[in-house]
Amino acid sequence: DGGITQSPKYLFRKEGQNVTLSCEQNLNHDAMYWYRQDPGQGLRLIYYSQIVNDFQKGDIAEGYSVSREKKESFPLTVTSAQKNPTAFYLCATGLAGDYNEQFFGPGTRLTVL
């Protein structure tokens, strides 16, 4: 069954702890993206990767880190440096190159207590 998996759906962490959000895909897409969504706002790009072992910062990369060791996986770490980490995080994939639509996973809602 093709698709994008994000786990877990809900995640709770204490302030000051790093947390890693998982994103796995079996669509054979080269490009992967991480977005953050806050209430009443659109999606904001955190990081993206067009190819394995390479990734670029988006608009709000501070306090986040990523890796792209495999084509299928693009984990996002929310570090303690992120001042306001509570949000809904969406992973997306797409074909490499310009102008392509992106396909989204179910999202992870992170709450930092």
Next chain:
Amino acid sequence: AQKVTQAQTEISVVEKEDVTLDCVYETRDTTYYLFWYKQPPSGELVFLIRRNSFDEQNEISGRYSWNFQKSTSSFNFTITASQVVDSAVYFCALSGDNNDMRFGAGTRLTVKP
């Protein structure tokens, strides 16, 4: 800089009414693509349509239709005979030369029975 504006924060209609969601964009790119996504309560964004900047033909897909007007930088989305299942947040997005997809803030549509 690219920007997408969805001025309607929330819209509420009664089932079977027609409803139009507005999207206005700004870009300096000659070539760009516009997108609409639907985000149901489950949270996952669902791709609806992609339209390139050289194709101003309106498109109809079932009860959905899209009106692209380059002269007014708008890409509006109309749902005909709305249904309760249409209730969701709808996002308009723009992708330009640098493959940087920009999302609007979204419009929350509520269709009441």
